[in-house]
Amino acid sequence: MTIIATLIVLGVLIFVHELGHFMAARSVGIRVDRFSIGLGPRVWGFRRGDTEYVLSAIPLGGYVKMGGMDDQVMERIEGGAVAEEEDGAAGEGKVQPGRGSADASRTEAVPSAAGRRRDSDFDSKPVWARAWVISAGVIMNMIFAFFAYTAVAAGWGSAxxxxxxxxxxxxxxxxxxxxxxxxxxxxxxxxxxxxxxxxxxxxxxxxxxxxxxxxxxxxxxxxxxxxxxxxxxxxxxxxxxxxxxxxWVEPELIFVEPGAPAHRAGVRAGDVVVAVAGERVHLWSQVQDLIRASPGREMEVVVARNGEELSFSVTPSSVDGITPDGEPQTIGQIGVQAQNPPITYTRVAPLEAVQVGWSETVFVTGFILNFLGDLVTGQVSTRNLGSIVTIGEASGQAAAEGLPVFLSFMALFSINLAILNLLPIPILDGGHLVFLGIEAIRGRPVSAEQRMRWSQVGFFILLGIMALALGNDFLRLFGL
Missing domain, CATH: 2.30.42.10 (PDZ domain)
Incomplete structure (x- = not known):
């Protein structure tokens, strides 16, 4: 279930993002040579008109290859050459060896095979048109989130x-x-x-x-x-x-994170917490408060299991949190989740469903922006970053809760994807919007050589972030 849910989440949201680039490019007359879901070698595809539609081997991204675009950095990720005539000359709409595919937001351009720029090339278009194409993926992700939240409110009601x-x-x-x-x-x-x-x-x-x-x-x-x-x-x-x-939430555990302090101590899903640090508890909030107040300090956790009480020694991990007033604070966590009360859905009118969709989109956007701000200022630890492992776990849990919860999770992740793509890091949409802003101000584009160098920097920044997130998940799984 988890693997299937993860593939659905990534596949749909990558498709939505790249569809935005694709539709925007076509709307301003830019030729699209390739539309790929996934990175790396081509697994399956077909051609219609000037465009080749492809599923690629690595489901962690996607790209739209437009006329006149080239990116040697991304070539290594996206598989390099994809098609070649028998005599070695590239046919119309095909990519020559060494002419790697690139995401729609990547703007390294070279002359066409004829040695001159064509009207359908990306860089032949004015700055506003290129900015529209680059921004369209993010816009589509936000639109998807709004419609997903609205669909949940209209179809099931307010949870x-x-x-x-x-x-x-x-x-x-x-x-x-x-x-x-x-x-x-x-x-x-x-x-x-x-x-x-x-x-x-x-x-x-x-x-x-x-x-x-x-x-x-x-x-x-x-x-x-x-x-x-x-x-x-x-x-x-x-x-x-x-x-x-x-x-009211009963202290019955529905989930114990593998490798977390509670799991290593022997606590399991289905246990009911009856005492923490010598205090009897009957509410989940009491359990939370006692654990949060004891980062790094060993404590006794007593649970009821199969009619008997079992005692475990657990040392909560120390993580960055905040006080009710928003001040940074170190808190304890042991990696458990309680069974919430049943969810009821209250029907809402169509117009109210639209309002719910809009308010949820605005709220989640603000929440993610605040998180990123706290991350930059150091109020939130980088240990809170998660990789594909975290995404997979969350996707599986959301799918198990039912379609409305799964759709809501996809909406949240779509907003997250949109915001991350707007970060001013070369190789991301936001980085290339910066390049276009510089071009608009000074009247000439950043040179291809400079863009290539900055794209290489951005590529390694992204690799570093991915390695950090994956390392966090590795440490979490082993309770470190």
Whole structure:
């Protein structure tokens, strides 16, 4: 399942990205010699018109080879020569030996076989047209994410935890004046917030966010009670109220990461955590808090398994995290995940589904940008970078959760792919947009030699990032 899910995620999103380049190139009259899903040697393909459509051996990328483009750096990855006439001369639309294929965003151009640039060549087009072609892959990834989120909302509805049971109140999240919410007992089932009855956690969230500023009454059963607190007018403070209320999650483990501290100690999926560091627990949030507070310190974890309690000594890994106020903090992790409450989908109107799709796209984009910013400033460790191994694990888990979760994961990864492609690294779309910006400012392009050198630098930067991410996954799998 994991391998199939990973191939679907990579295949679809690479296709979407390269389709953007392809369609944009055709829209401005640029000849497309080759459209490839995958890198390396050609596995299968066919020709239609001037374009050869290809599946290549390595499913970690793709490229669109346009008229007049050449890239010796990418040639080594994408397989070099692909077609040759019997007499050694290249036919129309074919690639000569040594004329490697290149992604649409790669702009190293050489004269055509006739020794002159043709009107259908990439570099014969104005800067705006080339910028449009280079940007189109990223644009298509963002459009895909928006439509995927919208499709989930329209087809299944808005996903919410199917519970109103309160697990924990995190006072440190609550804005000033709302601290009395700490008085709501653990296990209470919210029944009404303000003038709205609530039946799942999504309605709890909406009732808080949509309530007018001023006194807001929370009512609950088990045991019956109510409390009134002043709701702030500021939207960000409202969100902090929502973040401060955690729904009930049992400490039953659904996943134990292979090689992680818990797995090495003997903890397994299906175990129910009953004590951590000498404290009895009955909520997943309690387990999280105790583990997060003990990075690098050995602790006892007691679990219930097959009617008996087993004790394990576990030393949480030290990772970079943040406090409720956004400050960097070292926290502990042992590599376990709890079983969340069942998910319920609430139907939404078509227009509301579009709004949900847009808001999810904007939210995820902001989240990824913030993560990258924290990575650059050192607030988040590079140990949080993952390789194809992490992508595969996440793809498999999302597929196991069902189609709506899988589509949502594909949308998230599509946004991630779009943002990474916009990084100003030569060989990526963002790097070549920088080249075009320089050309637009000074009135002449960066020389082919300079572009080649910078592309080689970018190539090795990418190799370094990939090696770092793969190393992180290797260390994680072995619990280092």
């Amino acid at each position: 919410q935890a199917d519970t109103t049971r309160l697990g924990q109140v995190v006072v440190s999240f609550l804005p000033e004046g709302t601290e009395e919410l700490e008085g709501v007992p653990e296990g209470a089932h919210f029944t009404r917030i303000g003038d709205r009855a609530v039946e799942h956690w999504g309605e709890v969230r909406e009732a808080i966010l949509d309530a007018p500023a001023g006194p807001l009454t929370f009512q609950w059963d088990n045991p019956r009670g109510e409390i009134t607190v002043p709701m702030p007018a500021d939207a960000e403070e409202r969100r902090r109220v929502v973040m401060g209320l955690r729904y």
